[in-house]
Amino acid sequence: MQSDQHQQTRILFTDLSALLARIFERHGTSKEVAAILADNCASAQRDGSDSHGIFRIPGYVSTLASGWVDGKAVPEVTDAAPGFISADAKNGFAQPALAAAKDLLAKKARANGIAMLAIHNSHHFAALWPDVEPFAREGLVALAFVNSMACVVPYGGKHALFGTNPIAFAAPREGHDPLVFDLATSAIANGDVQIAAREGKQLPPGYGVDRDGQPTCDPKAILDGGALLTFGGYKGSALSMMVELLAAALTGGNFSFDFDWKSHPGAQTPWTGQLLIVIDPSKGAGHNFAQRTEVLVRQMQAAGQERQPGDRRYHQRAQSERDGIAISKQELERLQDLAGYS
Amino acid sequence: MQSDQHQQTRILFTDLSALLARIFERHGTSKEVAAILADNCASAQRDGSDSHGIFRIPGYVSTLASGWVDGKAVPEVTDAAPGFISADAKNGFAQPALAAAKDLLAKKARANGIAMLAIHNSHHFAALWPDVEPFAREGLVALAFVNSMACVVPYGGKHALFGTNPIAFAAPREGHDPLVFDLATSAIANGDVQIAAREGKQLPPGYGVDRDGQPTCDPKAILDGGALLTFGGYKGSALSMMVELLAAALTGGNFSFDFDWKSHPGAQTPWTGQLLIVIDPSKGAGHNFAQRTEVLVRQMQAAGQERQPGDRRYHQRAQSERDGIAISKQELERLQDLAGYS
Structure with a gap:
């Protein structure tokens, strides 16, 4: 079932950071802000903090486009x-x-x-x-x-x-x-609820309530007017x-x-x-x-x-520094699109 | 079943604090230390912090007697x-x-x-x-x-x-x-485990383990070589x-x-x-x-x-300041004994 698009590839930290900086700057930040956010986001991706890595890029782009935040x-x-x-x-x-x-x-x-x-x-x-x-x-x-x-x-x-x-x-x-x-x-990070919703997974009990304040294990119900505990x-x-x-x-x-x-x-x-x-x-x-x-x-x-605490990140960091940062080809192409490389 | 000994009486903060100070000093603290600890302990009793009020006095006395702490x-x-x-x-x-x-x-x-x-x-x-x-x-x-x-x-x-x-x-x-x-x-304060053990009550699940590291609801098993979570x-x-x-x-x-x-x-x-x-x-x-x-x-x-947070203590404090601090006659007699008044 795995298509070519879902295949993993590897990218060096400096290359990912440069790619992300280009995305930030292209979507409205200053060069200085782009460099800081790119380093931060690439670090999270490098360390396996999936919910705070490149997963966040569309949110950054959409926010900058909305005029809500001043990227400069x-x-x-x-x-x-x-x-x-x-x-x-x-x-x-x-x-x-x-x-x-x-x-x-x-x-x-x-x-x-x-x-x-x-x-x-x-x-x-x-x-x-x-x-x-x-x-x-x-x-x-x-x-x-x-x-x-x-x-x-x-x-x-x-x-x-x-x-x-x-x-x-x-x-x-x-x-x-x-x-x-x-x-x-x-009880759970918002980013992890978003990831669960995107992947169609259920959450364990005790994490959230739906829009009526009733307990739910459905991440979409939590995001759709519900709340976390x-x-x-x-x-x-x-x-x-x-x-x-x-x-x-x-x-x-x-x-x-x-x-x-x-x-x-x-x-x-x-x-x-x-x-x-x-x-x-x-x-x-x-x-x-x-x-x-x-x-x-x-x-x-x-x-x-x-x-x-921190061990899992350091372990992932060492692996990323040795082999490059794991990223799916599809995700990399999406980033390249956002950077205007396609 | 309730004997005269278990009947509640009321004591003014200043009187309880003076009584506790006499106990501390009589059991080895300086006058200065006695005043500070007595005020602290009487405040907890006044505010309904039962596990840190006069419940702690025998522990203080026993510790001072052991030479473990320098009360002066x-x-x-x-x-x-x-x-x-x-x-x-x-x-x-x-x-x-x-x-x-x-x-x-x-x-x-x-x-x-x-x-x-x-x-x-x-x-x-x-x-x-x-x-x-x-x-x-x-x-x-x-x-x-x-x-x-x-x-x-x-x-x-x-x-x-x-x-x-x-x-x-x-x-x-x-x-x-x-x-x-x-x-x-x-998951629970040590003092509350001691109170539950004294009163023969069981604890909810998830609070502790016994001496073999196995989950237990028995406060005595937690205190007897077990541990809290x-x-x-x-x-x-x-x-x-x-x-x-x-x-x-x-x-x-x-x-x-x-x-x-x-x-x-x-x-x-x-x-x-x-x-x-x-x-x-x-x-x-x-x-x-x-x-x-x-x-x-x-x-x-x-x-x-x-x-x-804090509301319950302030509510109890106001009541204690209005009516005096609730204490059983038996507890008061014990304190008077420790103070050398009997």
């Missing part, structure tokens, strides 16, 4: 206090704002012990782990929070209010890649609420229910905010932090936890 | 960096270290936008919400993490490694008490791991599996660390934070979430 926005970074950077993404994407502020953020964390970057007026349509991993590679500890669009029901509630609201964490680990997790506070019942709901407060209220960004994109058909990127907290562990009694992380990981392995 | 320790507070306070609790309780550093922590948060307090060499045997709520009453946002003792199995693992590792969060809310949650990353599967496990890193590795404190109290029979207080992060929202574009919190809460109510 130049973020404005304000040094608000010794440990507090405020960034206005100017209705552009969050990643260029982070790129503009990240060196200052790391510098402030090293000078003060802890510092934060509050981004508002921003769109985040990607995985969150790429935002924190680089800090851990510099020996820093990083936490990130981003809210999205109303698609998750608060615990005990009847309609969607929260976004999928992920929390990402990265910590250096001596002699190894950093320990990194990126977890949606929803939080993970872990009331605890996940409390954490999702915290993400709304940290990523939106604290930054001056929109809550997940604040914006209305009805006048921009095709818009898919949530217009919200993002908070990053970065800590320098070298200052206090925990100065041997990376060694302690390694001690903890070894104990987790000894307790029988075979796979650590 | 004077914490050493170090101004490590503009946003970073390091506190050595000197094998004493964590709350006196927090009390010694909290004004400086709030001051640093206001000056820098964000600041943190890393406490190590400390024992925390109480609820975590009392550590964060006061900051929110000053208009600040606070996060706290504390690890405890190995009683939780990492996801996919076979034996206990993590503590119940709670995360607490407090945010100011305009015109109302702060929004506060305090959630164990275990994390809430929310691998996501709760990732958060519990993060708490180990933030509360122990970053502070220089013990991991939950690091200490061995076998040579101190009767010891019950985990000898670990605690991290507090405090943020001043007034610095950036989110300066209207308390109003935004109120907007979010109203939307949560409109979505059908009737009870907000």
Whole structure:
């Protein structure tokens, strides 16, 4: 049954990134924004984060076409206090704002012990782990929070209010890649619901409700006016609420229910905010932090936890770097079309 | 069946706090430490946090008698960096270290936008919400993490490694008490397992395993060499791991599996660390934070979430302040015995 179109091919990271950058720029971003988003999206594809890789490209293109987001926005970074950077993404994407502020953020964390970057007026349509991993590679500890669009029901509630609201964490680990997790506070990520719907698969129970607030396993019913549930019942709901407060209220960004994109058909990127907290562990009694992380990981392995957070991504990354990034011929042709190469 | 002994009586907060302070001091703490722990414990009892109220007193007494904790320790507070306070609790309780550093922590948060307090060499045997709520009453946002003792199995693992590792969060809310949650990353708090065991009740499925790593609903089997599970599967496990890193590795404190109290029979207080992060929202574009919190809460109510995090405690607090704190005559007599009043 497998046609030639579904055959896999391989592409080098630099080639995929260049192809994606051309797509972004051709559909309305500046050269600078294109390079940042392309690197981010190619990284997700390289690491096997399928729901945040090239799967997202049509959404980016459709959003840019709708005029909902400014692909040429130049973020404005304000040094608000010794440990507090405020960034206005100017209705552009969050990643260029982070790129503009990240060196200052790391510098402030090293000078003060802890510092934060509050981004508002921003769109985040990607995985969150790429935002924190680089800090851990510099020996820093990083936490990130981003809210999205109303698609998750608060615990005990009847309609969607929260976004999928992920929390990402990265910590250096001596002699190894950093320990990194990126977890949606929803029971499932929105991208994975979209993939299940596209592939015609059912979801396990407990992930979502339909438009009447009734439990459903049908991803299409969830996407068609239904909503997701939080993970872990009331605890996940409390954490999702915290993400709304940290990523939106604290930054001056929109809550997940604040914006209305009805006048921009095709818009898919949530217009919200993002908070990053970065800590320098070298200052206090925990100065041997990376060694302690390694001690903890070894104990987790000894307790029988075979796979650590981030392991699957690093494994896929190593394979992609060795063999090239796996992509179906059909997907590659679609990207080439979007890049204007056909 | 109800004997006179089980009849409820009422006690004023100040009277309960004075009674508890006398118990602490009589069993080996300094006057200063006694006052701090008594206020903390009486607050939990007042707010209906049964598993962290006077239920904990025998554990405190037994721990003090064992020589495991220094009830007279004077914490050493170090101004490590503009946003970073390091506190050595000197094998004493964590709350006196927090009390010694909290004004400086709030001051640093206001000056820098964000600041943190890393406490190590400390024992925390109480609820975590009392550590964060006061900051929110000053208009600040606070996060706290504390690890405890190995009683939780990492996801996919076979034996206990993590503590119940709670995360607490407090945010100011305009015109109302702060929004506060305090959630164990275990599926259930250890104190609640102890209460269920004492009362001979069974637990719901998914909360713990027995000494052979097999699922069990028997709280006694969990306490007798068994272990708890994390809430929310691998996501709760990732958060519990993060708490180990933030509360122990970053502070220089013990991991939950690091200490061995076998040579101190009767010891019950985990000898670990605690991290507090405090943020001043007034610095950036989110300066209207308390109003935004109120907007979010109203939307949560409109979505059908009737009870907000902290509501039950505030309701019980108001009732206790009006009528006095409910306590059984038997419990009160036990406390009076411990205070040497009989």
